Amino acid sequence: MTQEERRNLEILACKARIGAIIGTFNAKSGHPGGSLSAADMFTYLYFKEMNVDPANPCWEDRDRFVLSKGHCCPSLYAVLALKGYFAWEELSVLRHVGAMLQGHPDMKGTPGIDMSSGSLGQGISAACGMALAAKLDKKDWRVYTVLGDGECEEGEVWEAAMFAGHKGLDNLTVIVDCNGLQIDGTTEEVGGVEPIDTKFESFGFDTVIINGHDFDEIEEAMAKAKASDKPFAIIMKTIKGKGVSYMENQVGWHGKAPNAEEYKIAIDELEQQLKELEA
Amino acid sequence: MAEIITKATRVSFGEALCEAAATNPDIIVLDADLAAATNTSIFAKAYPERFCDCGIAEGNMIGVAAGLAASGKLPVAASFAMFATGRAFEQIRNSVAYPNLNVKIAGSHAGISTGEDGATHQCLEDIGIMRTIPGMVVLNPADHWEMKAATKAALEYDGPVYIRLGRLAVDSFNDPDTYKFEWGKGITLEEGSDITVIATGLCVLESLKAVRELKAEGKSVRLINIHTIKPIDRELIIKAAKETGRIITVEEHNVIGGLGDAVCEVTSAECPVPVRRIGVYDRFGYSGPAKELLEIFGLTAPGIKKVIEEELAK
Numbered sequence: 001m002t003q004e005e006r007r008n009l010e011i012l013a014c015k016a017r018i019g020a021i022i023g024t025f026n027a028k029s030g031h032p033g034g035s036l037s038a039a040d041m042f043t044y045l046y047f048k049e050m051n052v053d054p055a056n057p058c059w060e061d062r063d064r065f066v067l068s069k070g071h072c073c074p075s076l077y078a079v080l081a082l083k084g085y086f087a088w089e090e091l092s093v094l095r096h097v098g099a100m101l102q103g104h105p106d107m108k109g110t111p112g113i114d115m116s117s118g119s120l121g122q123g124i125s126a127a128c129g130m131a132l133a134a135k136l137d138k139k140d141w142r143v144y145t146v147l148g149d150g151e152c153e154e155g156e157v158w159e160a161a162m163f164a165g166h167k168g169l170d171n172l173t174v175i176v177d178c179n180g181l182q183i184d185g186t187t188e189e190v191g192g193v194e195p196i197d198t199k200f201e202s203f204g205f206d207t208v209i210i211n212g213h214d215f216d217e218i219e220e221a222m223a224k225a226k227a228s229d230k231p232f233a234i235i236m237k238t239i240k241g242k243g244v245s246y247m248e249n250q251v252g253w254h255g256k257a258p259n260a261e262e263y264k265i266a267i268d269e270l271e272q273q274l275k276e277l278e279a
Numbered sequence: 280m281a282e283i284i285t286k287a288t289r290v291s292f293g294e295a296l297c298e299a300a301a302t303n304p305d306i307i308v309l310d311a312d313l314a315a316a317t318n319t320s321i322f323a324k325a326y327p328e329r330f331c332d333c334g335i336a337e338g339n340m341i342g343v344a345a346g347l348a349a350s351g352k353l354p355v356a357a358s359f360a361m362f363a364t365g366r367a368f369e370q371i372r373n374s375v376a377y378p379n380l381n382v383k384i385a386g387s388h389a390g391i392s393t394g395e396d397g398a399t400h401q402c403l404e405d406i407g408i409m410r411t412i413p414g415m416v417v418l419n420p421a422d423h424w425e426m427k428a429a430t431k432a433a434l435e436y437d438g439p440v441y442i443r444l445g446r447l448a449v450d451s452f453n454d455p456d457t458y459k460f461e462w463g464k465g466i467t468l469e470e471g472s473d474i475t476v477i478a479t480g481l482c483v484l485e486s487l488k489a490v491r492e493l494k495a496e497g498k499s500v501r502l503i504n505i506h507t508i509k510p511i512d513r514e515l516i517i518k519a520a521k522e523t524g525r526i527i528t529v530e531e532h533n534v535i536g537g538l539g540d541a542v543c544e545v546t547s548a549e550c551p552v553p554v555r556r557i558g559v560y561d562r563f564g565y566s567g568p569a570k571e572l573l574e575i576f577g578l579t580a581p582g583i584k585k586v587i588e589e590e591l592a593k
Contacts, residue, residue, distance in 0.1 A: 060351070107349070107378050115349055116378040122370055125339045129346020129354070132331065136307065136352070156370075159339035167331070 001048070001219055007277060009215050012082055013043040014274045017243045018267065019078025019091050025263040027095035030103065033253040035075035037179040037212070037238035038146055042079040044218045045144055054084040057111040063141050064130045066115040068123025069148035069177065070104040071255070077101050077110075085112035121154030123147070124174060128160050131172040131231075142226070146175045150182030153191040158203065164231040165204020173225040174200070174233045177212060179240035181251045200233035212236030243270055281454035288426040288481075289387045289444040293318030295430035296355060297325050304329075305353040306434065309344055311337045317357040317387040317444065337362045341370035341384070348380035353434065359393075360386030360402035360443060364409055375439050376412045383433050384409075387444040389419075390531030391559060391576055392481060394446070394569035401564040407536020409441040410509050417509040419443040419538075421483035422451040425506055428460035436462065445481050447569045452484050465512035469494065471501035474590055475519035476583070478529040479505045479538045482557075485573075486529050488580035493587060500587060508538055513545050520550040527555045527590055531578055534558040555590055557583060 001009075016039045024030035046052065050063040067076055074094060081088045086100065093099040100109055104118025114130075117123040127145035134141050151157060164172050176196055184190045197207045206228040210217040218236075225232035240254070241247025244266040258266055300306045300322060312335045314320040323330035333340035337358050344354035356363070363386040364371065375382045386405050393401045409417045418433060418440060420426040426444070433440040452468075468483070469490050478486035483504045490502045501523055503515060520526060526546065528539040539556030546552055559576055573579050577586070 064350070066346075115346065116374070119369060119373040121338075122342050122345075122374045125342020125370070126346035126349065126374055128339070129343035129348075130350045131346075132343060133347050133350035133352050136329070156336075156338045156342065159334075159336035160342065163333060163336070163339055163343065166334070 001215065006215050009043055009047060011274065011277045012047055013040045014243070014270055014277060015082055016043055016075045016078040018270045019081065019088070020074035021244070021258065021263065021266045021270065023074040023077060023091040023094040024257045026092045028257050029095060030074055030257055031071040031255045032074065032258065033181065033240040033247060034069060034072040034148060034177065034179065036242045036244060036247065037240045038072050038177045039075040039242070040213050040215065041146060041175055041177065041218065041236065042076050044215060046079050046083045048219070049222050050144065051141065054112065057085060061139060061141050064114045064143045066123040066127040066130070066143070066145040067105055067117050068127070068145045069120065069151050070118030070123065073105050080112040083112070120148070120151040121156035124157055124160040127172060128163050128169060131164070131169040132167060134171055135169065142171045142173065144173045144175065146177055149176055149178040149180065149187050149193055149196060150191065152176060152193045152196055158199070161200055161203035161205065169231045170229050172231045173222070174205070174231065176233060176235050177238055178235055179238045181240045181249070181254060183254050185251055197233065197235045204230055205233045206230045207233040207235060209235045209237065212238035213242060243273065245269060281456065284423045284451040285448050286423045287445055287448045288420055288423065289318045289446060291423040291426035292385060292430050292442070292444050293321035295427040296322045299431055299434045300326050300329065303353065303434065305351065307331065307347055307352050307354045309333050309340050309354055309356040311335055311340050311358045311362065313358055313387070317385060319357045337367040338370045341367040342374050344382045345374040345378070345380050348382045349378070353381060355383040355385060357385040357387065359400060360389035360405040361400055364405040364441065365402065368408055372412050376415050379414055379438055381437050382439050384441045385444055386441065388446045389443045390445065390481065391564045391572045391578070392445060392447040392531060392569040394572060395566050397566035398563040403533040403559050403564065404536065405443060406508055406532050406538065410536065410541065414439060415509065416440040416507070418506060419480040419508055420506050421480055421504055422449060422453055424451055424453040424455045424458050425460065428458065429506060432460050432462055443480060447481065449481055449484060452487055460506070463507045463510045463512060465515040466504045467501065467515070468504055469500065469502040471499040472523055473499045474525045474527065474587065475501040475503060475523045476527045476529060476587060477503045477505055477516065477519070477538065477542055479508060480531055482529040482531055482578055485578060485580045486583050489584035489587060492580070492584055498591060505538060508541055511541050511545060513549070516542055516545045517549045520546045520552045525553050525590055527557060527587060529557040529578070529583055532558050534560055555586060557586055
């Protein structure tokens with residue numbers, strides 16, 4: 001991609017991070033850490049990769065996205081708002097009574113959300129069902145899903161991986177956000193889920209390991225995914241809490257909202273990054 | 280009198296799927312390595328390109344069904360009742376029912392009549408489990424004709440449906456020329472004024488035999504077949520409670536959470552009358568031939584008749 005394109009994506013991702021902080025701060029709850037680690041990927045998917053139309057969110061031939069790690073929706077919502085699916089102001093009432101944006105994605109209430117999710121392990125199965133539907137209809141739209149590395153401790157993930165490999169769902173791209181942290185500690189301490197890449201390979205996937213904050217690497221991985229005749233898993237190494245200094249690589253920021261003081265620091269830092277990108 | 284067809288409702292279900300598929304190209308059938316038992320194999324043979332064996336992974340199967348439905352397909356996911364509703368409960372709740380996706384879930388080998396396989400496979404909780412999920416329709420057809428009509432209706436309905444299938448071959452009692460399946464409507468099979476028996480599934484025929492014997496003995500017993508346990512026919516139940524003053528429910532299910540409780544929920548709020556629940560009393564089953572087990576658990580005509588007599592004597 002051109003330097004200009006990359007810069008644009010970085011600007012959008014920075015705005016998405018600001019949106020995730022606004023959302024979780026106003027909700028007084030939510031999951032900033034994983035929202036920030038996956039923000040670059042969401043940005044790339046909606047602004048570079050996927051064939052979607054915000055004016056027609058239910059367009060039959062669109063590419064589909066399932067946020068299997070549903071709790072990281074604050075930055076996804078921000079990306080959807082930036083893309084034009086709904087107003088940015090919705091973020092400031094995230095998780096409030098009567099709000100459109102639920103604590104976990106709700107396909108019935110939120111334009112742009114292709115599948116309700118939040119119970120870990122289930123999104124990848126739904127993504128397999130969508131990929132199978134495209135195959136049955138001989139359509140060339142693709143399905144993307146983002147999982148957490150901790151989420152891969154769920155047995156259903158591997159049921160789904162076996163299904164995708166066995167049914168030859170080469171229109172499915174699974175992205176694993178490997179930030180190395182989950183609620184109770186590091187993924188290494190808690191569940192021993194690694195190595196994730198060879199697990200997917202043994203279930204019939206082609207895989208690649210990339211830096212999930214590098215748009216050039218993301219672009220290259222997406223090209224490989226489309227060229228592969230197998231389902232594809234992008235194992236992206238990320239920093240949980242990326243972009244907010246005191247949240248980076250801190251397990252405590254998995255599911256906690258910033259207080260007023262922390263909010264100000266986070267927004268200041270991100271706005272500074274944005275200013276530098278826009279300069 | 281219509282010809283009696285002796286057939287397990289799982290077979291009738293498999294046949295009905297096939298018939299519906301002829302005119303509806305969106306129907307996709309999923310199974311979890313039990314196609315020969317659930318009888319989705321009938322569909323698989325006729326429409327192999329629209330059949331997907333998901334392997335022994337019920338949770339994923341339900342998730343795949345949700346994804347298919349979210350993409351405009353009409354998936355039917357089948358397994359044993361135990362694994363479909365037990366193992367995959369949470370996938371059904373969160374991936375199917377919460378987004379109100381058009382997925383049909385079929386649970387075969389329900390109840391004690393699963394027989395020799397024993398307690399692990401005799402699902403006595405599925406109706407209760409499915410009934411607690413918002414928006415979930417729960418169907419429990421009683422014979423061949425009712426199963427065919429219910430399957431057709433479920434496929435025409437837009438939304439999640441659980442349909443309970445039996446393993447044991449049972450005699451049909453409905454007349455295909457006059458039978459009419461009405462969504463959410465109970466069917467009064469016998470009129471009567473002293474007591475009402477409300478039965479579901481395989482227990483309807485056994486209740487019918489018991490009630491007819493009592494009628495021959497001069498007793499006035501009403502019999503209602505409830506094929507749609509949710510949404511239940513409140514009107515018919517309240518009417519029966521008011522007119523007969525006493526109800527007996529009959530089901531091949533734990534008395535906790537099943538038809539009996541569903542009936543009590545209506546009567547307790549609208550017209551409190553004594554309700555005696557015939558079913559399995561909060562215990563597991565065990566291995567044995569289906570017919571013997573049904574008799575031991577009091578779910579055949581003699582056992583049902585005895586309870587009706589006890590209640591009439593009160």
